[in-house]
Amino acid sequence: MWNLLRFAASNVSRTRRLSTAIPGPCIVHKRGADILHDPWFNKDTGFPLTERDRLGLRGLLPPRVISFEQQYARFMDSYHSLEKNTQGQPDKVVSLAKWRILNRLHDRNETLYYRVLIDNIKDFAPIIYTPTVGLVCQNYSGLFRRPRGMYFSAKDKGEMMSMIYNWPGQQVDMVVLTDGSRILGLGDLGVQGIGIPIGKLDMYVAAAGINPQRVLPVMLDVGTNNQKLLEDNLYLGLRQPRLEGEEYLSVVDEFMEAVFTRWPKAIVQFEDFQMKWAFETLQRYRKRFCMFNDDIQGTAGVALAGLLGTVRAQGRLLSNFVNQKIVVVGAGSAGLGVLNMAVQALSRMGGSNETVAKSQFFLLDKNGLVTTERTALDPSAAPFAKDPKVVEGLREGASLIEVVKKVKPDVLLGLSGVGGVFTEEVLKALRQSDSAKPAIFAMSNPTMNAECTAVDAFKHAGENIVFASGSPFENVDFGNGKVGHVNQANNMYLFPGIGLGALLSGARFITDGMLQAASECLASYMTDEDIQKGILYPSINNIRHLTAEVGAAVLRAAVAEELAEGHGDVGPRELMNMSEEETVEYVKRNMWNSSRELAEAEVLLDFGLAWS
Numbered sequence: 001m002w003n004l005l006r007f008a009a010s011n012v013s014r015t016r017r018l019s020t021a022i023p024g025p026c027i028v029h030k031r032g033a034d035i036l037h038d039p040w041f042n043k044d045t046g047f048p049l050t051e052r053d054r055l056g057l058r059g060l061l062p063p064r065v066i067s068f069e070q071q072y073a074r075f076m077d078s079y080h081s082l083e084k085n086t087q088g089q090p091d092k093v094v095s096l097a098k099w100r101i102l103n104r105l106h107d108r109n110e111t112l113y114y115r116v117l118i119d120n121i122k123d124f125a126p127i128i129y130t131p132t133v134g135l136v137c138q139n140y141s142g143l144f145r146r147p148r149g150m151y152f153s154a155k156d157k158g159e160m161m162s163m164i165y166n167w168p169g170q171q172v173d174m175v176v177l178t179d180g181s182r183i184l185g186l187g188d189l190g191v192q193g194i195g196i197p198i199g200k201l202d203m204y205v206a207a208a209g210i211n212p213q214r215v216l217p218v219m220l221d222v223g224t225n226n227q228k229l230l231e232d233n234l235y236l237g238l239r240q241p242r243l244e245g246e247e248y249l250s251v252v253d254e255f256m257e258a259v260f261t262r263w264p265k266a267i268v269q270f271e272d273f274q275m276k277w278a279f280e281t282l283q284r285y286r287k288r289f290c291m292f293n294d295d296i297q298g299t300a301g302v303a304l305a306g307l308l309g310t311v312r313a314q315g316r317l318l319s320n321f322v323n324q325k326i327v328v329v330g331a332g333s334a335g336l337g338v339l340n341m342a343v344q345a346l347s348r349m350g351g352s353n354e355t356v357a358k359s360q361f362f363l364l365d366k367n368g369l370v371t372t373e374r375t376a377l378d379p380s381a382a383p384f385a386k387d388p389k390v391v392e393g394l395r396e397g398a399s400l401i402e403v404v405k406k407v408k409p410d411v412l413l414g415l416s417g418v419g420g421v422f423t424e425e426v427l428k429a430l431r432q433s434d435s436a437k438p439a440i441f442a443m444s445n446p447t448m449n450a451e452c453t454a455v456d457a458f459k460h461a462g463e464n465i466v467f468a469s470g471s472p473f474e475n476v477d478f479g480n481g482k483v484g485h486v487n488q489a490n491n492m493y494l495f496p497g498i499g500l501g502a503l504l505s506g507a508r509f510i511t512d513g514m515l516q517a518a519s520e521c522l523a524s525y526m527t528d529e530d531i532q533k534g535i536l537y538p539s540i541n542n543i544r545h546l547t548a549e550v551g552a553a554v555l556r557a558a559v560a561e562e563l564a565e566g567h568g569d570v571g572p573r574e575l576m577n578m579s580e581e582e583t584v585e586y587v588k589r590n591m592w593n594s595s596r597e598l599a600e601a602e603v604l605l606d607f608g609l610a611w612s
């Protein structure tokens, strides 16, 4: 009898995890207060009396049963009261207060948290994601209350294979991993960078419908070179300098082996690694494991879609992309990722060979224009270095203003991490652009690290520009009945779909072809009418719809490359036989969604386990 119940239990709990259309009962292996302290199962005051009896909760909750809708309304009321009560206080104080109230709900009741997040994504993304997540990471030691995710440190060497089994979830689909070495544009934040994988995975749940029970944020703590943190008594990470060289790689190797041993079908997203390790780990693992680097590859796809959108916004055919002069400020993982993908796209368009394609890009780093005369030229930047003998009037290390005045670019794209580097002078110089509709992408995060603000961009460069920033800004009211549209050029428009498509295809690796498919899907998502208004990306309110399309595009690319091994009960042949529409439907069907029905699904006790 117990075996039978257990068998039934494991099947229904699987039903709940895989399909949310008609949520079945939900099986817990614990009872009493342990359930109330488990955010996956906790319904707070929503437990009906029958469940309170069955699960040993009677007396542990106030007597009145409050429905999911009432709990939802109560949370939103509290949130709006907080907004009202903190009016006039400094932005940082307000943002952190909002983060705290959301975080408390996240820790307590995930079903309600994700419903609230999905419904209010436009308001809440800036809290759980950029810019507030940056502030949270900076203040992490003080904000820390409860752990979330896993921490693997240099001291755990040799132990990771057993540690990975400490994670309570049976199945993990998505892992976001950081070593905290380049958190947004805020630099090395060591173990405090864990906020980034948590925020990214929240976006995975909200946008891609990855089941929150199957996500794993990971911090690889290999030390920090941030002196302030090393001297801080309350710092929660290893107080030692970062590991380097083979020592560093052996820690990442051990983690990767451990995670894929336990969950061979998981996807690992590398996030916010300093450039040298971002490129090195991508090369090291991309043909061994199903992984990608979001800062290099996700960002590139979003930027490329924006660059193609800019060509359309200028009223030109896409083939005109080959004539665009693009100045990229920042030669790091993100900037170089964008350049490499843009060159691939140009080569695919057949317009030019790689050498010609590279000639339209101008790359600057902290030492100015990158040229072939640079001493100790980074090999990954070398292909984009200008030969000063060929580009007349541009010397090694030329400043941004010199470059903009000389080149008169169509696009100025910032991934430097340096706030305000697009000065008034630079923006005014862009008025002399050869394009009637130049574009400014101030993509660095968080807000204070943006290369310029939206207001300054429209004020100094003119109302006819196309503008995008990595963190959100309000649209700009010109006071003449017209509004300057602000796009958010952030990799959040692609990474959830890349992960989802890779997962549902069961791809062995994530290839350039799959990433290109993602970018092309985003590029073609907007209508001509929107593009003409300077709207390059969809509203974040549509991110779930977009992500389903991106996921399907990635899946189909994996099938086309014969890399798809299938997912769950759906094999490679079935995937291959799906039409485009069927693929999108398949993706949507597999997206987890929080709902009243799910929240109210009956909770049954797994008797065998609870009382064994």
Ligand SMILES: NC(=O)C1=CN([C@@H]2O[C@H](COP(=O)(O)OP(=O)(O)OC[C@H]3O[C@@H](n4cnc5c(N)ncnc54)[C@H](O)[C@@H]3O)[C@@H](O)[C@H]2O)C=CC1
Binding pocket: 182, 183, 184, 185, 186, 274, 275, 294, 295, 299, 302, 329, 330, 331, 332, 333, 334, 335, 364, 365, 366, 367, 368, 415, 416, 417, 418, 421, 443, 444, 445, 446, 449, 469, 470, 471, 489, 490, 491, 492
């Ligand atoms: N919007 C988005 O989706 C994304 C935004 N980013 C942002 O991009 C920024 C850079 O990220 P990574 O490339 O990974 O960093 P990184 O540290 O690898 O590269 C930064 C680059 O900027 C250059 N730089 C620094 N000061 C400069 C200056 N004054 N003028 C010109 N160049 C300068 C550096 O020399 C380096 O080449 C960060 O702020 C990050 O938040 C990164 C990924 C995605």
Ligand SMILES: CC(=O)C(=O)O
Binding pocket: 130, 183, 184, 185, 272, 294, 295, 444, 445, 470, 490, 491, 492
């Ligand atoms: C958005 C992002 O991934 C970054 O700023 O690093």
Ligand SMILES: [Mg+2]
Binding pocket: 184, 271, 272, 294, 295
């Ligand atoms: Mg990042």
